[in-house]
Amino acid sequence: MTRRRRPTMKDVAQHARVSVSTVSYVLNDSGPVAPDRRNRVLDAVRVLEYSPNESARNLKRRSASTIGMVVPELTNQFFAMVAEGVQRAASARDVLVVLVVPDATEQPEEKQAKLLRSQRVDGVIYLSGTGSMPASIYELARSGPVVLVDEQIPGLELPAVVCDSRKGAREVAAHVLAQGHRRIAVIGGPPALWTAQQRLAGYREAIAGAGIDPDSVPVLAGDYRQGSGAALAQQILAGPAATRPTALICANDLMAIGAIEHCKAVGLRVPQDVSVVGFDDLPLSALLTPRLTSVRQPAHDMGFRAATALFDLLENGESGSIGLLPATVQLRDSVAPPLGGAS
Amino acid sequence: MTRRRRPTMKDVAQHARVSVSTVSYVLNDSGPVAPDRRNRVLDAVRVLEYSPNESARNLKRRSASTIGMVVPELTNQFFAMVAEGVQRAASARDVLVVLVVPDATEQPEEKQAKLLRSQRVDGVIYLSGTGSMPASIYELARSGPVVLVDEQIPGLELPAVVCDSRKGAREVAAHVLAQGHRRIAVIGGPPALWTAQQRLAGYREAIAGAGIDPDSVPVLAGDYRQGSGAALAQQILAGPAATRPTALICANDLMAIGAIEHCKAVGLRVPQDVSVVGFDDLPLSALLTPRLTSVRQPAHDMGFRAATALFDLLENGESGSIGLLPATVQLRDSVAPPLGGAS
DNA sequence: GAATCGTGATGAATCGTTTCTGGGATCACG
DNA sequence: CGTGATCCCAGAAACGATTCATCACGATTC
Numbered sequence A, B: 001m002t003r004r005r006r007p008t009m010k011d012v013a014q015h016a017r018v019s020v021s022t023v024s025y026v027l028n029d030s031g032p033v034a035p036d037r038r039n040r041v042l043d044a045v046r047v048l049e050y051s052p053n054e055s056a057r058n059l060k061r062r063s064a065s066t067i068g069m070v071v072p073e074l075t076n077q078f079f080a081m082v083a084e085g086v087q088r089a090a091s092a093r094d095v096l097v098v099l100v101v102p103d104a105t106e107q108p109e110e111k112q113a114k115l116l117r118s119q120r121v122d123g124v125i126y127l128s129g130t131g132s133m134p135a136s137i138y139e140l141a142r143s144g145p146v147v148l149v150d151e152q153i154p155g156l157e158l159p160a161v162v163c164d165s166r167k168g169a170r171e172v173a174a175h176v177l178a179q180g181h182r183r184i185a186v187i188g189g190p191p192a193l194w195t196a197q198q199r200l201a202g203y204r205e206a207i208a209g210a211g212i213d214p215d216s217v218p219v220l221a222g223d224y225r226q227g228s229g230a231a232l233a234q235q236i237l238a239g240p241a242a243t244r245p246t247a248l249i250c251a252n253d254l255m256a257i258g259a260i261e262h263c264k265a266v267g268l269r270v271p272q273d274v275s276v277v278g279f280d281d282l283p284l285s286a287l288l289t290p291r292l293t294s295v296r297q298p299a300h301d302m303g304f305r306a307a308t309a310l311f312d313l314l315e316n317g318e319s320g321s322i323g324l325l326p327a328t329v330q331l332r333d334s335v336a337p338p339l340g341g342a343s
Numbered sequence C: 001g002a003a004t005c006g007t008g009a010t011g012a013a014t015c016g017t018t019t020c021t022g023g024g025a026t027c028a029c030g
Numbered sequence D: 001c002g003t004g005a006t007c008c009c010a011g012a013a014a015c016g017a018t019t020c021a022t023c024a025c026g027a028t029t030c
Helices: A008-014 A020-027 A033-050 A054-061 A077-090 A110-119 A133-144 A167-176 A194-209 A225-234 A253-265 A299-316 B009-016 B020-027 B035-048 B055-060 B079-093 B108-117 B135-143 B167-179 B194-207 B226-236 B255-266 B299-316
Strands: A066-070 A098-099 A123-127 A145-150 A160-163 A185-189 A219-221 A247-250 A276-277 A294-296 A327-330 B066-070 B096-100 B123-127 B146-149 B159-162 B182-189 B219-221 B247-250 B274-279 B292-298 B329-330
Touching: A008 A020, A020 A033, A054 B055, A066 A077, A066 A110, A077 A098, A077 A123, A077 A299, A077 B079, A098 A110, A110 A123, A110 A133, A110 A294, A123 A133, A123 A299, A133 A145, A145 A299, A160 A167, A160 A299, A167 A194, A167 A247, A167 A276, A167 A294, A167 A327, A185 A194, A185 A225, A185 A253, A194 A276, A219 A225, A225 A253, A247 A253, A253 A276, A294 B167, B009 B020, B009 B035, B020 B035, B020 B247, B055 B292, B066 B079, B066 B108, B079 B096, B079 B123, B079 B299, B096 B108, B108 B123, B108 B135, B123 B135, B123 B299, B146 B299, B159 B167, B159 B299, B167 B194, B167 B247, B167 B274, B167 B292, B167 B329, B182 B194, B182 B255, B194 B292, B219 B226, B226 B255, B247 B255
Parallel strands: A066 A098, A066 A123, A123 A145, A145 A160, A185 A219, A185 A247, A247 A276, B066 B096, B066 B123, B123 B146, B146 B159, B182 B219, B182 B247, B247 B274
Antiparallel strands: A098 B096, A294 A327, B292 B329
8 A cells, every 4th residue: 555645736737737826726716717727627636636735725824724622531421422512513614623631640731722822723612621720721712712611710701601500500409409308418519610619509599599508508529520429428428317418419410420329339229318419411311220310401512502602703703692501400210308208 | 812923933033043944953953053042042932932833844744743533423432432542642642633523414434535635634543433334444544544443344454453352242142141041132233343243253152152053043233322222122022021032132332221221111120031231331331220241342442552553653654563452241230040040 | 099907827925844955163183 | 274074053945835916818998
């Protein structure tokens, strides 16, 4: 399999007996060219299997037709769904998506900023992670357009596509309370993340609405990963049954799953002994036993819109208002009234 | 937020009072330059926040420091894990990964080939999908290096990182048979895919090894997706209990999950009424009830090795032999002896 | 018949790098 | 003191595309 030199515009021009500029004009029809010559060029392109060198094109055009997408981890299905949405929007416009997964073992900050500055991407879509590191965002935003997904930075006025986490959180918490639970605990996300704040705020609203002092319910901060869900559940459920919470409100599904796994491990039944709810509504959550009650975020759509917003930003310099996407409660089997009735 | 023109090498050269070539020499230390001048350049780079224009660099170098990765869908955790492995290997070498998800709504073939020909990527890592379309592979391989993951094309001699699907399949089927099952059925993958063929071959070996005629067990072809698992399970389990298979061997976890969901829907208990095994050992499979017995593929590692092989190919022109990765059976709760004993 | 205009084609400059070529210092040495 | 040899450095030619300025040539118009 010998790979020969790829044909360039000059080759095409020679083959079609025209000048390179003419070739360029017909390729992006950006100039007038007579039909016969146009056909000659098109023929030459076909027989030589010419395809333009995008590096050269990008150099001249000062744009890369490429966007970056930083995702904390792909194995989290929520991120995977968002990524698919981004990909779809980009693919429709012939824009490439380069994947950036900040490796924990190195400083991603400088790397990401450098990426943007090197003009290999025109803009970036940023999914904030399981940790908190808005520092790199500042770097990024300073040197190119950035659109946030499911995150907002108080200081900056970055465009962001988010959904109404607060409302979703309020509703799912209200559902738990409506079942009669009075001793509840919250397994929250990393306090530095906007989503964690929003969801907690929603929970507190619902709790207050049920006539309970929000400050009286324990709130533990997890990291949105399964392991922390299990660890925090253990911590919360350690006490005697009489004072132990009867419901766990988890700020995402992964932590809810961890909590459920812990319950199973120590012989607590879900939902009879303890009710659990999550957030995100991962596809797998409906497959669990019990099927997890959660709050669905339109992940795919969020990714799609974020990409669309980024393209608007790149083309028109301004992104259309993005609005607030809905977050809808999915009622399933992981919530039941507390055994002893209201306490 | 006004974005000013990015500094170029010329700016750096002027600021450091040297020539552009000197700047280039110090930046990739490819030439001798006196210490003081070197420092002047480095300083200038720092104060101007210079970072090289990769498009220009790529144009000159005839390489993009970028690879493409085509994955059928990201929401499949197996692919997500492979993708993470690829990303990690690439990131370690400062290579970018562009994500290509062949959209079902358009012809991906020409698009992928064009991508490679446009020199925006140096090579491609190809994860074969839920369908079968080796046609695009030929196009791809003709114009650039390609490494396959979990797939092999009989005709071509493409480098591929695969694991011993056949052995894994044989062992998991043997386990099922060892429990006493005699009426079994196979829900296979798309017959055109190498993995489907390998796994089926492994199953048949085990079946023959148990003294059963492999041709007597029904084999239905699915598409590796959950839906087809459910549909085929319905088809298989439709008959009366006396003749209905007591074990379903599924060629991947997603279809196994679909099958289990169908069983639940029609009131069949797993594993008491019907045993089910999968393949891939997705993280979620251990969370199901019953926990799914499956065959683990080292997905992350496969991605990592594939990327490494591609880099070898690009640098040395030859990829080190890749070997066969292990596929190990994970015994869990979805298999039990058949109710009536051996039939 | 000369001036004007529009169409269609071309040459050349340019984008920001890398790298080859050549030439001025500096030094050792006969 | 002249002659190579050694070291650094600057200039300029690529890389492959886009695009501006120019120009040739018929067709209109007065």
